[in-house]
Amino acid sequence: MRFSVFRVLREAATGHRGWRPLWRNPDPQPGYDYVIVGGGGHGLATAYYLATTFRQARIAVLEKSWLGSGNIGRNTTIIRSNYLLPGNEPFYEFSMKLWEGLEQEFNFNAMVSQRGILNLIHSDGQRDAYRRRGNAMRLAGADAELLDRDGVRAMYPWLNFDHARFPIKGGLLQRRAGTARHDGVAWGYARGADLAGVDLIQNCEVTGFRIEGGRVRGVETSRGFIGAGKVGVAVAGSTSRVMALAGLGRLPIESHALQAFVSEGLKPVIDGVITFGAGHFYVSQSDKGGLVFGGDIDGYNSYAQRGNLPVIEDVAEGGMALMPMIGRARLLRIWGGIMDMSMDGSPIIDRTPVEGLYLNAGWCYGGFKATPASGHAFAHLLATDTPHPTAAAYRLDRFRRGWLIDEKGVGAQPNLH
Amino acid sequence: MLIPHPLLGPRDAQEFTYLGDARLLDRPDGLAEDAEASFFDHVYLRDNPAGLHRELWFHEQGDRSWLVVTRDTVTHEILGAELARDLVLRNRGAA
Numbered sequence: 001m002r003f004s005v006f007r008v009l010r011e012a013a014t015g016h017r018g019w020r021p022l023w024r025n026p027d028p029q030p031g032y033d034y035v036i037v038g039g040g041g042h043g044l045a046t047a048y049y050l051a052t053t054f055r056q057a058r059i060a061v062l063e064k065s066w067l068g069s070g071n072i073g074r075n076t077t078i079i080r081s082n083y084l085l086p087g088n089e090p091f092y093e094f095s096m097k098l099w100e101g102l103e104q105e106f107n108f109n110a111m112v113s114q115r116g117i118l119n120l121i122h123s124d125g126q127r128d129a130y131r132r133r134g135n136a137m138r139l140a141g142a143d144a145e146l147l148d149r150d151g152v153r154a155m156y157p158w159l160n161f162d163h164a165r166f167p168i169k170g171g172l173l174q175r176r177a178g179t180a181r182h183d184g185v186a187w188g189y190a191r192g193a194d195l196a197g198v199d200l201i202q203n204c205e206v207t208g209f210r211i212e213g214g215r216v217r218g219v220e221t222s223r224g225f226i227g228a229g230k231v232g233v234a235v236a237g238s239t240s241r242v243m244a245l246a247g248l249g250r251l252p253i254e255s256h257a258l259q260a261f262v263s264e265g266l267k268p269v270i271d272g273v274i275t276f277g278a279g280h281f282y283v284s285q286s287d288k289g290g291l292v293f294g295g296d297i298d299g300y301n302s303y304a305q306r307g308n309l310p311v312i313e314d315v316a317e318g319g320m321a322l323m324p325m326i327g328r329a330r331l332l333r334i335w336g337g338i339m340d341m342s343m344d345g346s347p348i349i350d351r352t353p354v355e356g357l358y359l360n361a362g363w364c365y366g367g368f369k370a371t372p373a374s375g376h377a378f379a380h381l382l383a384t385d386t387p388h389p390t391a392a393a394y395r396l397d398r399f400r401r402g403w404l405i406d407e408k409g410v411g412a413q414p415n416l417h
Numbered sequence: 418m419l420i421p422h423p424l425l426g427p428r429d430a431q432e433f434t435y436l437g438d439a440r441l442l443d444r445p446d447g448l449a450e451d452a453e454a455s456f457f458d459h460v461y462l463r464d465n466p467a468g469l470h471r472e473l474w475f476h477e478q479g480d481r482s483w484l485v486v487t488r489d490t491v492t493h494e495i496l497g498a499e500l501a502r503d504l505v506l507r508n509r510g511a512a
Binding site for chain 2 (some may be wrong): 240343
């Protein structure tokens, strides 16, 4: 079933009776060549690229709950490639390029909207830092523009330019960045993977790994044993719990809660994404009109999928400092997700000490924008046993070897990344 | 969250800053044979449990003491707190 304008018109004319479920709901087979643990964005994207780009067969995705029920369904939908370090920026730019062709490739409307992201500058030192970042982005093939105060004023005249403590002095703009419909991304990858023959098995919790002679043979699940040649784990905030089942629970990862917020629907006011450079606050406006925004993680280990009030206050203060008119908007919803915060703020896509067991984790706040490249790079690793060139720095043993990728330079303190 | 400070009674968690797993109190011996491996473990690896977690909180906006707080990471319920100093001295006495 391909989606097209003609298909929509035909269904409209025939009472919408021709639509079918987007994917099958198969029972698990006794064994697969590849088992992906985790039916979120990264797991589904991995299965999709394994089956399409890397032409592998006999693939299953195991999901404890329903597809896309974790962080892919609860983020602030921003896509961007404005990183600094050589280990990160080529990977995120690869992801940005995949976003640009994604909907045509998997024939599904993920509402990818390149509306631009503006990182605001509030001091001369910050301008220097952002100029350096912009140059690093352009060296990696991304786009970046440094705006002065008037350039920012032309885009968003209502920002609080003359804040006594944090006046706005300019901004770093990436025009190709933007937003995407987060659920649509998961559904598009799920449908694409299903069409390519991947078994998407929901309500199937992994309860153990069968490891013989240092090699993984399959996974024990709530629906019985499933044999596997290779197992890829992409379970975000649950990484430590799942890997503990394979005896690898002690990882350079802490799980933390990150909250997100949506206001009531408002008339169009923000046509891009804006980040406040003096606090931690980022905001965009959804197509329904709600202001979608967020800030820091709560800062202590959590598996609760909800946060507490102090961070809500902190985020609201950031919003008020940046755009005082936000004080007139009422909050509609607040929710939380569990981030797999790594020790240097950068992800891990690598083999593990168990042969045939592979790990995709440590995405911190940044998992959504990375979804396409993460899936592609993880599929590359699973299919070829070599890292994708843009993800070669994301080794599990880089902490032991001292090759950290610490964008913020705050050290091994996950709640500061 | 309210943290039951052993000297000051229940205090708002906002007065504290969070460091992490209380195992950080057990600093490895830098002169031992396996110092490199044990410092790698100490600095970078975490158990990250879902459930009870003993963790270090610093009463920065209060009496500037370090507490070891026992908290459930699934429910955020705090089950107890003691001075990190008391814990370390007790462990030293036991050893």
